[in-house]
Amino acid sequence: MKHVTHLTLLFIFSVQSLQAQLWKKYAGYEQKYYKSMRYGLYKPANYDVKKYYPLIVYLHGSRDTVSRDMVYYQESIQKENPSFVLTPKCDEPDQGWGNTWRDSHTTAMIKTLALVDSLTKIYPIDKNRLYLYGISMGGFGVFSTLAKEPGKFAAAYAICGGSDIKAAPKLLETPLWIFHGEMDDIVPVYLSRDVYKELIRLGGKKVKYTEYPGVKHNSWENVSREKLLAGWLFAKRKDPTK
Numbered sequence: 001m002k003h004v005t006h007l008t009l010l011f012i013f014s015v016q017s018l019q020a021q022l023w024k025k026y027a028g029y030e031q032k033y034y035k036s037m038r039y040g041l042y043k044p045a046n047y048d049v050k051k052y053y054p055l056i057v058y059l060h061g062s063r064d065t066v067s068r069d070m071v072y073y074q075e076s077i078q079k080e081n082p083s084f085v086l087t088p089k090c091d092e093p094d095q096g097w098g099n100t101w102r103d104s105h106t107t108a109m110i111k112t113l114a115l116v117d118s119l120t121k122i123y124p125i126d127k128n129r130l131y132l133y134g135i136s137m138g139g140f141g142v143f144s145t146l147a148k149e150p151g152k153f154a155a156a157y158a159i160c161g162g163s164d165i166k167a168a169p170k171l172l173e174t175p176l177w178i179f180h181g182e183m184d185d186i187v188p189v190y191l192s193r194d195v196y197k198e199l200i201r202l203g204g205k206k207v208k209y210t211e212y213p214g215v216k217h218n219s220w221e222n223v224s225r226e227k228l229l230a231g232w233l234f235a236k237r238k239d240p241t242k
Helices: 002-025 107-122 137-148 165-171 190-201 229-234
Strands: 029-034 037-042 053-059 084-088 125-135 155-159 176-181 207-212
Touching: 002 029, 029 107, 037 107, 053 107, 053 137, 084 107, 107 125, 107 137, 125 137, 125 229, 137 155, 137 165, 155 229, 165 190, 176 190, 190 207
Parallel strands: 053 084, 053 125, 125 155, 155 176, 176 207
Antiparallel strands: 029 037, 037 084
């Protein structure tokens, strides 16, 4: 029991240390609670209240609730595309962020969507440029949210997630980039591959698919090296004329 307690305390201190580093490293980062749900929010440096900025929502994987250093916080990204970044934390991994096999949103996703709506009323966030992405459990959540909330997000990408192919007709509206490792030993690649094929069969013009040969579940590492991804994402708008 002492050993377990020691490991638990070590984990807590490690998480707190990482969060403290984020606050120190990024002046715009803060962590709060919304209806008992913990979340991180990054605000672009010196943002102008008279302008509007994109919002990126990141859905983490199962039990991965540590507030990590996101690529979108970094100056190289923010200099070209200043944006708000929301990282909600799901403490109910059994429900997760939802999936396309169930008809309703999970509690965590209901809170997240409500939080997004709340933030757009508080900060100068462009509702025309709401973006969504997630990995693993979060990847399933991306498909689920796009199917249940068609038209809400300007674009999204899902990493090592998956969807019921029956949801494909509801996924046609939103620009979507699907990523998966060919040898994924946690989430079978066909859960991404098959829904992509179905989207193409239905005439989908807004979907992209990248499968990494020989890569297992950690395909997010490959995605982090995709040089065209950020440009693809930020170019998307719900109304391209604005």
